[in-house]
Every structure is written in structure tokens, then in C-alpha cells.
Amino acid sequence: MQLPTDLRTRLEALCSALPVKALQAADEAVRVRYRGDRGKLSNEQLQIQNEAEAIAYCATRFPATYGVAIKAAQEMTLQAPVTLLDIGAGPATATLALASMFDITHATLLEPNNHLRACGEKLLEVLPHNWVPHTFEQYKVDTQFDIVVASYMFNEAKSDFAKLWALTKQYLLIIEPGTPHGFSIIYTLREEARKQNISIIGPCSHTQACPLFTLNRWCHFSVRIDRTKLHRAIKDADLNYEDEKFSYLLLSKAPIVQEKYDRLIGHPRGTKLIEAELCTAEGRIEMAKIPKSHPKHKQFRKSAWGDRVNY
Numbered sequence: 001m002q003l004p005t006d007l008r009t010r011l012e013a014l015c016s017a018l019p020v021k022a023l024q025a026a027d028e029a030v031r032v033r034y035r036g037d038r039g040k041l042s043n044e045q046l047q048i049q050n051e052a053e054a055i056a057y058c059a060t061r062f063p064a065t066y067g068v069a070i071k072a073a074q075e076m077t078l079q080a081p082v083t084l085l086d087i088g089a090g091p092a093t094a095t096l097a098l099a100s101m102f103d104i105t106h107a108t109l110l111e112p113n114n115h116l117r118a119c120g121e122k123l124l125e126v127l128p129h130n131w132v133p134h135t136f137e138q139y140k141v142d143t144q145f146d147i148v149v150a151s152y153m154f155n156e157a158k159s160d161f162a163k164l165w166a167l168t169k170q171y172l173l174i175i176e177p178g179t180p181h182g183f184s185i186i187y188t189l190r191e192e193a194r195k196q197n198i199s200i201i202g203p204c205s206h207t208q209a210c211p212l213f214t215l216n217r218w219c220h221f222s223v224r225i226d227r228t229k230l231h232r233a234i235k236d237a238d239l240n241y242e243d244e245k246f247s248y249l250l251l252s253k254a255p256i257v258q259e260k261y262d263r264l265i266g267h268p269r270g271t272k273l274i275e276a277e278l279c280t281a282e283g284r285i286e287m288a289k290i291p292k293s294h295p296k297h298k299q300f301r302k303s304a305w306g307d308r309v310n311y
Contacts, residue, residue, distance in 0.1 A: 001067045001070070001223060001224060001225050001226065002226045003063055003066060004100060007066075007096060007100075007123070008228075010122065010123050010125065011058060011059070011062060011063075011123065012228075012230070013122075014055060014058060014119060014122050014123065015055055015058065015059045015230055017051075017055060018051075018052055018055055020230065020233050020234065022052050023052065023055060023056040023059060023230075023234050024056075024233070024234050024236075025052070026050070026052035026053040026055070026056040027053075027056040027057075027059075027060055027234050027235070029049075029053060030048070030053050030056070030057065033045070033046055034046065047113055048113050048115050048116055049115075050115060051115055051118070053115065054091070054113075054115035054116050054118065054119050055119060056234060057090075057091070057116070057119075058091050058119050058123075059228075059230050059231055059234055060231055060234055060235060062091060062093055062123075063225045063226070063227075063228070063231070064223075064225045064242060064244035065090075065093045065094070065151065065152060065244070066093050066094075066096065066097045067097075067223045067224075067225045067244060068151075068175055068223055068244055068246045068248075069093060069094040069097035069098065069149070069151060069173075069175065070097045070100070070101065070223075071221070071223045071246075071306070072173060072175050072202070072246070072248040072250060073097070073098055073101060073173060073250070074101075075201050075202045075250060076102075076147070076171055076173075076201065076250065078170070078201075078252060078254055078256065079146075079170055079254070080102045080103065081098070081102055081104065081145075081146030081147040081170055081171060082102070082103060082104060082105045082106075082146055083104070083105065083106050083107075083108075083145045083146045083147075083169075084098060084099075084104050084106070084107040084108070084145055084146065084147050084148075084149065085107075085108050085110070085145040085147070085148045085149070085167055085168075086107060086108070086109045086110065086111075086149050086151070087110045087136050087139075087148065087149065087150040087151075087153055087164075088110065088111065088136065088150060088151065088152065088153030089109035089110055089111040089116075089120060089131075089151075090111060090113075090116045090120065090151075090152075091116050091117075091119040091120040091123055092107075092109055092120035092121075092123055092124050092129075093151065094149045094151040094173075094175075095107045095109055095120075095124070095127070095129070095149075096123060096124065096127075098147065098149065099127050104127065105128060106128045106129065106130075107124075107127060107128070107129040107130075108129070108130055108132060108143075108145065109129060109130070109131050109132065110132045110134055110135070110136060110139055111131060111132075111133065112133055112134060112135050112138075114133065117131050117133065136150070136153065136160070136163075137160075142166070142167075143167075144166075144167060144168060144169045145167060145168060145169060146168070146169050146170045146171065147168065147170060147171040147172070147173060148164060148167045148168040148171070148172050148173070149173045149174075149175075150164065150172075150173070150174045150175070151173075151174075151175040152175060152176060152177065154174070154176060154185045159185060159188070159189060161189055161192040161193075165198075165251075168253060169253065170252065170253055170254065171201075171250065171251065171252055171253070172249075172250070172251040173248065173249070173250050173251075174186065174189055174248060174249045174250075175246055175247070175248045176246070176247050176248070177245065177246060177247070178218075178220030178221065178222065178244075178245025178246045178247050179218070179220070179245070179247075180218045182218075182220070182246070182247045183218035183219055183220060183247045184218075185247075186219070186247045186248065186249050187210060187213055187219075189249055190204070190210065190249055193249070193251055194207060194209075198251050198252075198253075199251065199252040199253075199254065199255055199256040200249070200250070200251060200252075201250040201251065201252050201256060202248070202249075202250040203219065203221065203248060203249075203250075203263055203279075203306070204263070204279070205259075205260075205261050205262055205263045205279060205280065205281045205308070206258070206279075206280070206281055206282060206283040207258070207283075208282070208283030209283065211279065211283055211284055211285045212265070212279070212285065215285065218247065219247055219265065219279070220245050220246060220247045221245070221246055221247070221248070221305060221306040222243045222244065222245050222246075222305055222306070223243070223244050223246070224241050224242070224243050224244075225241060225242055225243075225244055226240065226241055227239065227240050227241055227242055260281045260310070261281060261308045261309065261310055262278040262279065262280045262281055262286075262288075262308070262309050262310065262311050263278065263279045263306070263307075263308060263309075264276055264277070264278060264303055264304070264305055264306060264307050264308075264309055265277050265278065265279050265285070265305070265306075266305055267304070267305045268300055268301075268303060268304075268305075271301070272291070272292045273289060273290070273291050273292070274288075274289070274290040274297065274300045274301060275287060275288070275289055275290075276288045276290065276300055276303070276309070276311075278309070278311060280311075286311075288300075288311045290311075296309075296310070296311060
């Protein structure tokens with residue numbers, strides 16, 4: 001996946017403000033803090049500290065998180081949202097992703113970090129919006145939005161499902177890293193939704209208890225993102241792409257008719273005999289084996305991890 005040309009141009013202009021060596025140093029400083037003894041640092045100390053770190057973050061993380069937001073929102077087909085609340089907006093990543101998919105008329109972005117807000121302002125350009133320099137916990141406004149997005153936020157902050165749900169008119173989209181901890185957040189929020197009989201659009205093909213959780217596994221997906229030359233230089237990376245793993249939950253306030261489908265929860269393997277692990281419409285984990293003679297062989301051959309299929 002590539003960024004749209006106009007957005008890529010704005011991102012490149014933003015990153016050109018500093019030399020590559022400065023961005024490399026800033027990126028390394030952030031990584032050292034995150035990989036060190038995080039228990040000794042306050043949440044404030046773990047945040048982006050200056051302009052260089054914010055721009056380095058945009059260069060290295062913006063494309064991947066943008067791609068994830070696109071992937072997670074693809075099944076939002078009931079009614080197109082026009083107003084958006086982006087919680088923990090960073091440099092407006094999720095807002096820009098959804099604005100590329102829907103006719104968003106206004107976005108409200110919660111982001112307490114002034115360095116990330118400054119970057120986001122340069123990337124947003126003409127989309128009508130307003131920034132709120134608060135954390136989710138500090139946000140007290142009771143206005144509702146067509147869609148509420150919380151992207152890579154509850155990994156570092158306490159989630160509050162009731163508050164999230166009260167803020168949305170139509171959709172709630174929550175994205176976390178595709179790690180056991182990220183999935184544990186998604187799982188907890190999904191359980192809250194199940195208790196309230198809230199419609200789950202994705203990724204689940206059912207409303208049963210999560211079968212992966214009972215197997216001590218985590219539900220996650222992957223999107224492949226093209227790396228720019230600058231990205232490779234900052235990360236000292238050879239590959240011209242990266243695979244971003246993520247977990248997500250997409251909920252709807254409007255009741256939905258649950259379609260019968262299975263979800264691919266890994267890359268299909270094989271050519272003549274395809275093996276594909278599925279989370280089924282009945283809430284089970286199954287390994288489907290599709291020989292070349294099977295009528296669904298062509299469908300599975302063209303499918304990818306995370307796709308809906310009918311086995």
C-alpha cells in the first residue's frame with residue numbers, strides 16, 4: 001500500500017525541514033526510551049519531546065498507521081460518516097485515512113502533544129477540523145460524532161468503553177498494535193460490546209466468545225506498506241516495505257444483519273492444495289484444506305490474511 005500522491009508530497013515536505021542525521025538521532029532517542037526500563041519513566045517522558053522526534057515519527061510511523069486505518073475501516077459500509085472524532089490523533093493519521101475513504105465534512109482531533117499537533121496541521125491542509133489539546137480522560141464534551149476512532153491509544157491509556165460508546169452516533173473503531181497486549185485491550189472492549197448486544201462489524205464473523213482467546217492466541221492482522229527512501233535511511237533498513245501487525249474492533253450503533261462468512265486469520269499456504277486457517281461464522285477455528293478441484297480454490301488463491309471468505 002502507498003500513500004496518496006498529494007499526501008505523500010505533504011509528508012515529504014514536512015520531513016525535509018530537518019537533515020536525515022537529525023531524524024535518525026531523534027528516532028533512536030524515542031526507541032531507546034521505549035525499549036528501556038519504561039517503568040522508571042512517566043507517561044509524559046515517554047511521549048514525543050520535540051519537533052525532530054515528531055517529524056521522525058511521521059517519517060517512520062505515519063505510513064504504517066495510515067495503512068492500518070484504511071484496512072480496518074474498509075467494512076464500514078452501512079452509512080458513510082461525515083463527522084469524525086479522532087482520539088489520540090497524533091499527526092492526524094486516522095483522520096486523513098478516513099477522509100480519503102469518506103466525505104468527512106469536519107473532524108475533531110484530540111491530541112495533547114503540541115509537536116504532533118503541529119505536524120498534523122501541516123498534513124491536514126483543507127479538511128475542516130479543530131484540535132483539542134486534551135487526553136481522552138480530560139475530554140468532557142458530550143457532542144456526538146458519526147464515527148469515533150481510537151487508534152493506538154489504549155496501549156498507553158486507560159480505556160473507557162461507556163464514554164467511547166456515548167460519543168458516537170454510528171461507528172466506533174478501535175485499533176491497537178497486533179501484539180498479545182494490544183489484542184487483550186481489543187478483547188476486553190469486545191466483551192463489553194457482547195454484554196450489551198452491540199453490533200460487531202469486524203473483524204468478527206460471529207458474536208460468540210473469541211475462540212482464539214480460549215486457545216491463548218491473539219487475533220491480529222497485517223498490512224504491507226511501502227517504505228520511502230527516507231524511511232529506509234532513518235531505520236537503516238534494506239527492505240522497501242514493512243508489514244504492520246494490528247488488532248482492531250469495528251462496532252455499529254445501528255443493528256446489522258450478520259452475514260455468514262469466515263475470516264482468514266493467517267496467510268493461505270500452498271498452491272495446488274491451499275491450507276487456510278479460518279475463524280468461522282460459527283465461532284470456531286478451523287484449518288480449511290482446499291484442493292485444486294474444490295470450487296472455492298480460485299477464491300482462496302486470490303485471498304489474503306484478514307479477508308472474508310465463504311468456505
